[in-house]
Amino acid sequence: MTTTDGQLQEPAFRLPLTRQRVLVAAVRIADEEGLKALTMRRVASDLDVEAMSLYHHVDNKEALLDGICEVLVEEIIAEVGDADPPSDPDAWQAAMRDMIMTARRVMLAHPWAPSVFETRKSIGFSIIRYFERLLAVMRAGGFSYDLAHHAMHALGSRAIGFSGELFQPDDGQTDDESMAMLEGMRDQIPHMVTMLSGALHTDEAGQTIGFCDDQTEFEFGVDLLLDGLDRRRREQPDT
Amino acid sequence: MTTTDGQLQEPAFRLPLTRQRVLVAAVRIADEEGLKALTMRRVASDLDVEAMSLYHHVDNKEALLDGICEVLVEEIIAEVGDADPPSDPDAWQAAMRDMIMTARRVMLAHPWAPSVFETRKSIGFSIIRYFERLLAVMRAGGFSYDLAHHAMHALGSRAIGFSGELFQPDDGQTDDESMAMLEGMRDQIPHMVTMLSGALHTDEAGQTIGFCDDQTEFEFGVDLLLDGLDRRRREQPDT
DNA sequence: ACCTGAACACCGTTCAAGT
DNA sequence: ACCTGAACACCGTTCAAGT
Numbered sequence: 082m083t084t085t086d087g088q089l090q091e092p093a094f095r096l097p098l099t100r101q102r103v104l105v106a107a108v109r110i111a112d113e114e115g116l117k118a119l120t121m122r123r124v125a126s127d128l129d130v131e132a133m134s135l136y137h138h139v140d141n142k143e144a145l146l147d148g149i150c151e152v153l154v155e156e157i158i159a160e161v162g163d164a165d166p167p168s169d170p171d172a173w174q175a176a177m178r179d180m181i182m183t184a185r186r187v188m189l190a191h192p193w194a195p196s197v198f199e200t201r202k203s204i205g206f207s208i209i210r211y212f213e214r215l216l217a218v219m220r221a222g223g224f225s226y227d228l229a230h231h232a233m234h235a236l237g238s239r240a241i242g243f244s245g246e247l248f249q250p251d252d253g254q255t256d257d258e259s260m261a262m263l264e265g266m267r268d269q270i271p272h273m274v275t276m277l278s279g280a281l282h283t284d285e286a287g288q289t290i291g292f293c294d295d296q297t298e299f300e301f302g303v304d305l306l307l308d309g310l311d312r313r314r315r316e317q318p319d320t
Numbered sequence: 321m322t323t324t325d326g327q328l329q330e331p332a333f334r335l336p337l338t339r340q341r342v343l344v345a346a347v348r349i350a351d352e353e354g355l356k357a358l359t360m361r362r363v364a365s366d367l368d369v370e371a372m373s374l375y376h377h378v379d380n381k382e383a384l385l386d387g388i389c390e391v392l393v394e395e396i397i398a399e400v401g402d403a404d405p406p407s408d409p410d411a412w413q414a415a416m417r418d419m420i421m422t423a424r425r426v427m428l429a430h431p432w433a434p435s436v437f438e439t440r441k442s443i444g445f446s447i448i449r450y451f452e453r454l455l456a457v458m459r460a461g462g463f464s465y466d467l468a469h470h471a472m473h474a475l476g477s478r479a480i481g482f483s484g485e486l487f488q489p490d491d492g493q494t495d496d497e498s499m500a501m502l503e504g505m506r507d508q509i510p511h512m513v514t515m516l517s518g519a520l521h522t523d524e525a526g527q528t529i530g531f532c533d534d535q536t537e538f539e540f541g542v543d544l545l546l547d548g549l550d551r552r553r554r555e556q557p558d559t
Numbered sequence: 560a561c562c563t564g565a566a567c568a569c570c571g572t573t574c575a576a577g578t
Numbered sequence: 579a580c581c582t583g584a585a586c587a588c589c590g591t592t593c594a595a596g597t
Contacts, residue, residue, distance in 0.1 A: 213509040235541035244473075246477065247440075247443070305549065
């Protein structure tokens with residue numbers, strides 16, 4: 082496929098653009114280059130196409146962001162599988178925990194996910210299907226619809242595997258630098274400084290490895306919620 | 321202060337620009353016109369100044385957003401007051417609940433707050449001071465520093481009054497329209513449709529008034545967490 | 560030191576035109 | 579129906595110049 086002078090030719094038939102190809106390209110760019118790199122122009126150039134061509138397959142940029150969330154939730158659903166909920170009513174908690182931790186595993190592979198999900202205005206159909214499965218597990222555990230509804234709100238973003246915490250890890254300065262700065266404020270925030278100096282983990286070589294273990298804290302929060310829900314489940318009037 | 325031809329003159333001395341004036345203007349614009357209206361140019365014109373002048377008082381737009389979060393947290397701290405934590409160890413839960421609900425009341429007056437807080441990379445000093453007070457309450461309740469640390473992660477954004485839920489209320493379509501759409505998918509998501517049709521509240525006149533009561537769900541989630549924390553507090557080994 | 564005007568390097572998106 | 583090129587209406591920010 083070269084001309085006589087050795088120049089590469091364009092292929093005669095190009096793969097037609099589809100919504101799915103657009104979304105897959107967008108996910109790849111967000112994964113590899115970060116959310117800031119995800120522009121309409123960047124997605125287009127990745128597909129060897131002009132930016133304006135994307136608008137035939139996606140309404141606008143918001144719709145593109147909705148779309149990549151759908152792709153990610155489909156990935157979660159595939160990982161979770163479609164086994165029936167456990168028949169033992171007391172097995173609901175472990176089953177739900179497994180689903181959430183699976184979702185988290187997928188989410189962690191897509192660092193852009195939390196901030197994009199948090200800005201979605203409407204809920205896509207794939208996430209409704211994911212929640213349907215959570216709901217099926219709770220119903221098999223004897224939850225009333227009302228309690229299950231509360232449960233979903235209480236779990237919030239944790240239900241799909243991210244934490245809803247306030248701040249991302251700040252990789253601007255080292256933990257030692259942070260700690261030194263905090264020490265200087267001990268008179269103003271004594272409890273805070275004491276707590277954090279105790280929480281600063283060190284490895285065998287004495288190197289500091291961070292204040293918080295994200296996975297541990299995530300599991301602590303999920304278990305706190307699931308334990309509380311289990312207690313309320315058992316307090317329900319029999320129906 | 322008019323010329324002979326009746327034209328208004330500029331005042332001879334203008335109020336000097338300060339960081340505080342910039343931030344207060346930014347908060348007002350975000351409150352009244354929404355986050356999308358909050359541009360450097362808009363803030364500048366509100367202060368009768370060129371956009372570039374802002375950069376003498378604020379590093380860049382991110383710093384401006386950091387700044388308006390600080391302003392808001394200062395407002396929360398002022399509302400919360402600085403009373404000592406209760407001396408009765410069992411009073412921690414009510415005290416903490418009050419702080420959180422106060423924070424929420426302030427937050428609800430600033431609709432931009434959740435999305436701006438969620439995008440902050442680093443934690444400002446005012447929010448550290450707020451957490452210091454939460455921590456003081458927990459310590460007075462007998463929490464170990466370790467448990468208090470877990471508690472803060474578990475509460476996450478709820479600690480300062482917003483929910484960390486996945487989706488904002490969708491005011492695009494009416495609840496009746498949503499319900500009709502859902503009914504059409506009953507074969508695919510049976511539990512979901514049953515749950516939501518039961519959750520659709522109606523007022524005395526039979527008008528639908530929404531699926532979810534945000535305040536109720538927020539309190540349910542906070543209480544679930546606080547109850548769970550209280551149980552873990554009592555399970556702590558005596559030290 | 561503080562403020563300005565013009566310009567730069569981007570965005571998402573519209574539009575009229577091509578095939 | 580699908581894709582294109584140029585243009586529009588914005589952004590945040592840099593820079594050299596004013597006072």
